[in-house]
Amino acid sequence: MHLCLIDDDAALLATLSRGLSELGHECETFTSATAGVEHLLHPGSARPDVLLLDVMMPDLDGWEALARLRAGGFDAPVIYLSARREVDDRVRGLDLGADDYMVKPFALMELVARINAVVRRRGQRAPFTIGGLVVHRDRPRVELDGRTLDTSLREHAFLELLFSEPERVFSKAELLHELWEIDFDPRTNVVEVFIARLRRKLGPTCSGLVETVVREGYRLARETPQ
Incomplete structure (x- = not known):
């Protein structure tokens, strides 16, 4: 907090x-x-x-x-x-x-x-936390090991999606609809570029939290990265 x-x-x-x-x-x-x-x-x-x-x-x-x-x-x-x-x-x-x-x-x-x-x-929602990562839900703020990350509104929304349904795999089509409000285009690599950029921001200790499920999509990692 x-x-x-x-x-x-x-x-x-x-x-x-x-x-x-x-x-x-x-x-x-x-x-x-x-x-x-x-x-x-x-x-x-x-x-x-x-x-x-x-x-x-x-x-x-x-x-x-x-x-x-x-x-x-x-x-x-x-x-x-x-x-x-x-x-x-x-x-x-x-x-x-x-x-x-x-x-x-x-x-x-x-x-x-x-x-x-x-x-x-006060009815405030507690932030999502895992390891040193904190994803606030009442404001678009993401922290890692006590410092605020320079994340975009879309990146914050994506992390909220993963944390809110940790067992669910979000397909590329679902992410395009949820985060960009566009229909699926099999030729676009916007999701892959977006994920790669976010992983770089999360750094070596937390980039593994965004897990790729081959031919299915992305989800929150089942195990906390060490």
Whole structure:
């Protein structure tokens, strides 16, 4: 998942970011709430799957930060991370539009469980994952070993097809219809060229995920490439 963390405690931020990254999440961090809010509200910024937000920060507190984000149309799930443990604080955070509130200190795996829970409650679809490959389903994004691949919309759609029906072999005619919306032309090699390009992008560790079934088509490999 793509996570955004805003906390003025640089040491905590580094620890959380490292731990979450090791679990396969992509993390962007801000020690300034003002900078974080400006980034998230910028029209060109990618929407994170979950925002982790501190409450007590010097330039802009978490209450005002969330109020500005929600007013600006930011609708991603938000989890407050705070040393403030009073019930009134938790209620205030939830009333402002947060999805959860965690009191510091906390265990990393509990945080991960809370992140997964708010994503499920929001009805977001979890990405397809196999090995180091992550294929998001709520946005056209493909990641490999923590880095974003430069895949096209059609390449993303193809990977979604394979993952959604892992036992199915997609024929060349089906792929031409599904991805290009054209009738089958036995003379065209557009599918073969497309597959070869995608395999190069996936690199040596994951190119084998796209398996060729001779005289039938393509499917998701039955075994994860090593």
